[in-house]
Amino acid sequence: METACCSTHEHKHEEGAIQLFIPAILSAVLLGLGLALDHIWKPTFFQGYSRMALYLLAYLPVGFPVLKNAVKSIQHGDFFSEFFLMGIATLGAIAIAEYPEAVAVMLFYAVGEAFQEMAVKKAKGNIKSLLDQRPDQVHILVNGQTQIKKAKDVNPGEIIRLKPGEKVALDGVLISESASFNTSALTGESIPDSKRKGEAVLAGMINLQQTAEMEVKALYADSKLSKILELVQNASSKKAPTELFIRKFAKIYTPVVVGLAILICLLPYFWVENYEFKEWLYRSLIFLVISCPCALVISIPLGYFGGIGAASKNGILIKGGNYLDLLAKVDQVVTDKTGTLTEGNFRVQSVRLKNPELLPLINALESYSTHPVASAIQNHVGKVDPSIILDKVEEIPGHGLKGVYEGKSIIVGNFKLLNKEGISYDDDPSQIPGTLIASAYDGKYLGYIQIADTIKKSSAKAVKLLQKEGVVVTMLSGDKENVVQEVAKELQIDKAYGGLLPEDKVNHVQEIKSKSGIVAFVGDGINDAPVVALSDIGIAMGGLGSDATIETADVVIQDDNPLKLPIAIKIGKMTKGIVWQNIGLAFGVKAIVLILGAGGVATMWEAVFADVGVAFLAILNAIRIQRKKSFI
Structure with a gap:
């Protein structure tokens, strides 16, 4: 079914591409006939109105x-558009009987536009086909029997049977x-992900x-996949500063060149x-064709869209061209520890409680x-006892939790929480390795649970590449200072700070921003929301499982792989490089041909190359x- 779907999509794409070129093909045939009659056969009837009529027929499919x-x-209200420039230039050429040049300008312009449209459609189509490969139909279970149903008609609560190799x-x-x-x-990761009963299965998985x-x-x-598709395909609405500047520049530049x-x-x-109006009008028309800003206006957004597409191919969602620009200029990456550089899969190492029955x-x-x-403790202890009823449960950010059980207070968190609640303890947490979860009941210290996290395999390489x-x-963490420094030493991180509350992280990022340029913060995008908002660019790790993460962060790394951080920065830098190459190419070629056109050296054919040819080269570059295939 998928193969048929894919081939249908490709067939439709091919049909759409042919349709784009039909006007240009018709115009080219008629132009070729006109040039043959002009220069090869030279019949007597082909002059005056008959000659003009044929060239006008060739002009209309592409010019109209x-x-x-x-x-x-x-x-x-957009008087000086590229369409206006092409229109007055070619109508002027027709007025002075330069019919072949008028048709050629519009023909090559139409071909260039068709290639541009193909490039944009292909960029968007590549992203969609890459991400959205969901089947149109699914097998649902009804009374133990399978029935085929359209995926769009399936409601929550229905049961789907998945065959081996079938996409969700x-x-x-x-x-x-x-x-x-x-x-x-x-x-973006092909490593199989094992799921157990009750775990989430998302559209797009196989x-x-x-x-x-x-x-x-x-x-x-x-x-989730629909939201990701919408995010990527709407990413082009957030313009990069370079793109906004070029659009503003074009609005000033175009009336200037008309003048x-x-x-x-x-x-x-x-x-x-011996001034000849016709000769100087021809030169001014060449000048107008050359001055069209389409190479800049089209190829620059396409460059940013290409970067967004390349990032999505690598499992990185970038919400706009402006964030690509910021990624290219990042000076500091400030990162959380748990779940970002470490697995976040804590395991209980030992339980040191005075009353283990609690x-x-x-x-x-x-x-x-x-x-x-919390997951580590539940994995160690087992399911929560339903007979335990807690009241007034409160989570204290950066500290832990407290509640009331049978009229007595219960506290679980770090040792700072015990200090805050005025509870004394006889252990020295600075001398105990690993992450410690302290607890107190009825105002008395119970002891601690020792847990440990593991560093991700790719973290060291990611830090080195950055x-x-x-x-x-820089690493900021609420974990113990000795644990944080141990991780920082192993990963060779430049600076690391432990024992931080959310407000402490904000203060650190503010201090970093005052001394550095562009600062990116990498975290889960929810618990660290104040820091994400404060940083120049917020990057969320593991956005696959969280709608809130996808909505709040500027960049979402769909899996938990830290290697995507240097990849995102490299894509940002490459995109910026391509955009500036296109700007340099367009301005350089246009400047040369503008001077030659004004001096009477360049003809309308050179003008066509300076406009359409440069746009086409810029598209290929974009x-x-x-x-x-690889950015690392």
Whole structure:
């Protein structure tokens, strides 16, 4: 089914590409006939009105759409558009009987526009086909029997049966005991992800080994993949400063060159001997064709879209061209520790409680938190005892939790929380390795639970690559100072600070910003929301599982791989390089041909190259980034 879908998509794409070129093909045939009659056969009938009629027929398929757009632009207040420039230049050429040149300018312009449209469609199509490979139909279970149903018509609560190799069409939870999935469409990682009963299964994943069943939890349009697609395809709405500048520049530049074209046509009358209006009008028309800013206006946004597409291909969602520009200029990366550089999969190493029978009570209180520490304790203790009823549960950011059980206070968190509550303890946490979870009951110290986290395999390489790019790496963590320094030493991080509360992280980032240029903060995008808001660019790790993360961060790394950080920065730098190459190419070639055109050296053919040819070269350069296979 997928193969047929893919081939249908490709067939439609090919049909659309042919349709784009039909006007140009028709115009080219008629122009070729006209040139043959002009220079090869030279029949007597082909002169005067008959000659003009044939060339006008050749002009209309490619010229009429441009003239129509010019009128629409004027009606919307945009008088000096590229359509206006092409229109007056070619109509002027027709007025002085330079028919072949007028047709050629519009023909090559139409070909250039068709290639531009193809490039944009291909860029968007590549992203969509890369990410959105959901099947149109699914197999749902009804009374133990499978029925085929359109994915868009499936409602939450229905059961889907997934065959081996089948792509998941909707978000839901696994109801089979276990299954293995390829998540590359969502995360950029092809390593199989094993899921157990009750765990989330998302649209775009591929069921690998055995038949599995899942319960649908969201409509087709509300799936995580749909939101990611919308995010990437709307990313071009956030313009980069370079792109905004070029658009503003074009609005000033275009009327200036129209004025210069008029001066080129009329001023020589006052000092040139044997002044011929037709000759100087032709020069001014060449000047107008060359001055079209389409190479800049089209290729620069395409360059940024190419960067966004390349990033999404690597499992990195960048919300706009402005963030690509910021990534290219990042001086400092400030990163959280847990879940960013470490696995975030804490495991209980030892339990040192004076009353071990209170461990289920600690587990019950921790169940109110989403922190990885809570999961570690639950994995160690087991399911929460339903008979334990807690009141007045409160989570204190950067400290832990407290609540009331049978009229007595229960506290679980770090030792700073015990200090805050005025509870004394006889252990020295600075002398105990690992992360410690202290607890107190009824105002008395109970002891601690010792847990440990593991560093991600790719963290050391990610830090090294960032430093190679000239980026200073700073780690901020709420974990114990000795644990933080141990991780920093192993990863060779430039600076590291532990024992921090959320407000302490804000103060550190403010201090870094006062001394550095562009600062990026990498965290989960929710707990560290104040720091994400303060930083120049907020990067969320593991956005795959969180809607809030996708919505709040500027850049979302869909899996938890720190290697995506240097990749994102390299893509930002390469995109910026391509954009400035296009600007240099367009301005350089146009400046040379403008001077030659004003001096009567360049003809309309050179003018066509300076406009359409440069735009086409800029497009080829812009899409180069999407073809790059590796950025590290």
